[in-house]
Amino acid sequence: MMVQLQAKSLACQRGGRAVFSDVNFALSSGQLLELRGPNGSGKSSLLRLIAGLGEPVLGEIVLDGGSADLTIGQQAHYAAHQEAIKSPLTVAENLEFWSDFLGGGDLDGALAAFDLADLAQFPAALLSAGQKRRLSLSRLALVPRLLWLLDEPTLGLDQASLERLMQLLRGHLSGGGLAIIATHAALALTADATIVLGAAR
């Protein structure tokens, strides 16, 4: 099944200030889009717009070929800087909640995806920043979703985890998924398209 995500002349404002305008892209199944640009250029804002956690002042985002009765956000994973981790709960309990809440998922697979099985019974409060990031990213492997929106996912990851992320991403794309990554780092994967957002005005 061919899926296409299209953005047509998107413009975004935050607090009355224009962040970006006239952003266009078309992304099909199996493609990776890279967002680049200096701090404050609107990479995160663009990801939030696509997830439906914001409204563009101009333009529109259309998903062709996905589930008709779900919004784009409901078919997407949005991995942001805030990691949505509850520190009093253990790693497994954190994942278990998201698995239940998102409608059932592969708990063991998610733990294995970022090598967290040994830490499963650990309270999340004791995790390091990198481990928290891994826990947050393992949601990607927990529940399959069509579109991945990743906001600087490589932040704080060690080399091994970085490779696991790339492997996961490769699997997702070859399975017909779509991914948009905002990053400053050089990725091991070649993006099918790159959008460079302008400097903050």
Next chain:
Amino acid sequence: MKLIWALIRRDLRLATRQGGGAGTAIGFFVTVIVLLPLGLGPDQALLQRIAPGALWIALLLSVLLSAERIFQSDYEDGSLDAMALGVVPLELVVLAKASAHWLTTALPLAIAAPLFGFLINLDPQAIPPLGLAMILGSLFLSLLAALGAAITVALRRGGLLVSLLILPFYVPCLIFGVAASSNSELIGPSLLILTALVLAGLVLVPVAAAAALRAYLK
């Protein structure tokens, strides 16, 4: 339904791990009730007359104490973003969070409150109707607390604002809650009105609170 239960179960787990929910609220409640006779003097007749009202006011304030936190941590750590992308509508998320607040904070308080009535010479006959009214009323209090918390979710130190926004809406609950326990003829009608308040809250609060949360997420 299973999805909602997952959220309620997580919140219950968080409340038991972190403490601070029911414990703090009951501690605050008891402190107020203990201080009251010290401030008013040992006039037993006076204390008996004001006991139901005093217990209710202490209950309202104790529930408000924890109201601010209902959505705050989920908003700050990004859970709310992720929940907004779930298949569960935010309205049901609100309902689940309010239920969890009720189960962890307001309900234990409502059950314990009449028992502390002996500290201020509450008429023992008033305990059953007062308890019943408080259990009903506490659900309404939790629902409104969730609404206040949703409206102020992104505001640092929003606690005072929650109180100002929500306390006026607590008035009917206070009036009929006290009426149920101070006049035996009014028990039936008062409990009916409290039930009506709870039902109205169950319908209106999720819609209003979800709208507020959406506005913040945008």
